[in-house]
Amino acid sequence: MVHALKEAHRVLVPHGIMIDVRPLSTDCPLEVIFKGGSESAGMIDMSPGVEFDRDADRAIEAVVTERTYNEIEVEYFDFTYYWKTVKGMQEDIEEHWKGEVIITDEVWRRARMLFKKRLPGTHIRVIIKMKLGKYLKNG
Amino acid sequence: MAFNDGIITVERLVNYWCGIYSQMTWREEYMNAVRDPEAVEISHLKSACELAGKDILEIGCGDGKFIRQYQGIPKMLVGIDPENTDLKTARLNSAQSGHRTSFVQTIGEHLPFSSRSFDIAIFASSL
Numbered sequence: 674m675v676h677a678l679k680e681a682h683r684v685l686v687p688h689g690i691m692i693d694v695r696p697l698s699t700d701c702p703l704e705v706i707f708k709g710g711s712e713s714a715g716m717i718d719m720s721p722g723v724e725f726d727r728d729a730d731r732a733i734e735a736v737v738t739e740r741t742y743n744e745i746e747v748e749y750f751d752f753t754y755y756w757k758t759v760k761g762m763q764e765d766i767e768e769h770w771k772g773e774v775i776i777t778d779e780v781w782r783r784a785r786m787l788f789k790k791r792l793p794g795t796h797i798r799v800i801i802k803m804k805l806g807k808y809l810k811n812g
Numbered sequence: 813m814a815f816n817d818g819i820i821t822v823e824r825l826v827n828y829w830c831g832i833y834s835q836m837t838w839r840e841e842y843m844n845a846v847r848d849p850e851a852v853e854i855s856h857l858k859s860a861c862e863l864a865g866k867d868i869l870e871i872g873c874g875d876g877k878f879i880r881q882y883q884g885i886p887k888m889l890v891g892i893d894p895e896n897t898d899l900k901t902a903r904l905n906s907a908q909s910g911h912r913t914s915f916v917q918t919i920g921e922h923l924p925f926s927s928r929s930f931d932i933a934i935f936a937s938s939l
Binding site for chain 1: 844845846847848849850852853856857860861869871919920921922923925926927928929930931932933934935936937938939
């Protein structure tokens with residue numbers, strides 16, 4: 674990661690900007706939303722990604738400490754995914770996020786139960802925490 | 813394919829392939845997530861830095877989901893990723909949108925560009 678950051682430094686113009694935007698492995702709720710409200714089916718365990726978060730943070734810290742970059746600002750925001758069905762979400766998770774998140778059978782069961790109420794506009798929603806860091810190239 | 817009576821007509825072929833296509837698009841719609849319809853991610857990127865008129869490199873562009881949201885704004889835009897399959901999707905979608913984004917298969921540790929080539933380098937979920 675540090676090597677990639679230093680390569681980015683090389684190809685940036687003097688005082689160029691490096692942006693690091695990524696999802697954080699912070700547990701988040703799996704919600705069933707409908708017209709007029711929402712209900713949580715339980716939490717998604719994002720812990721499989723925690724070590725990746727730490728490695729990325731350490732890499733950034735290393736290049737800032739050695740003054741390859743100056744940190745300008747870091748902000749956090751919510752990033753949302755929606756699915757139309759529980760089964761669709763399960764298959765999507767299996768295909769694209771396998772091993773990255775842990776969703777217990779109980780959470781899936783509760784999501785299906787909430788979905789079966791068939792309230793108007795029912796969707797599944799997952800809100801993930803994102804981090805955006807802005808860094809200025811030194812030199 | 814089998815038409816039980818053995819009669820193949822243009823109309824039957826069209827209906828056959830339309831049926832397969834509608835199953836595919838229904839499955840995509842049913843399975844795939846709708847990702848950030850509120851466009852929050854691109855909104856924060858635009859707040860962080862001016863994109864217009866800049867030469868920008870996105871590192872880890874994947875199939876182009878993020879880069880598609882701001883292509884057409886920078887003066888020059890390049891996306892890199894090690895996965896060729898993803899890059900093919902990114903190139904196809906970019907071409908269909910009419911934007912001239914370049915995509916290069918490589919890794920972040922080896923950028924095949926001259927020094928001081930870009931104003932902004934974006935690590936998009938790739939660190």
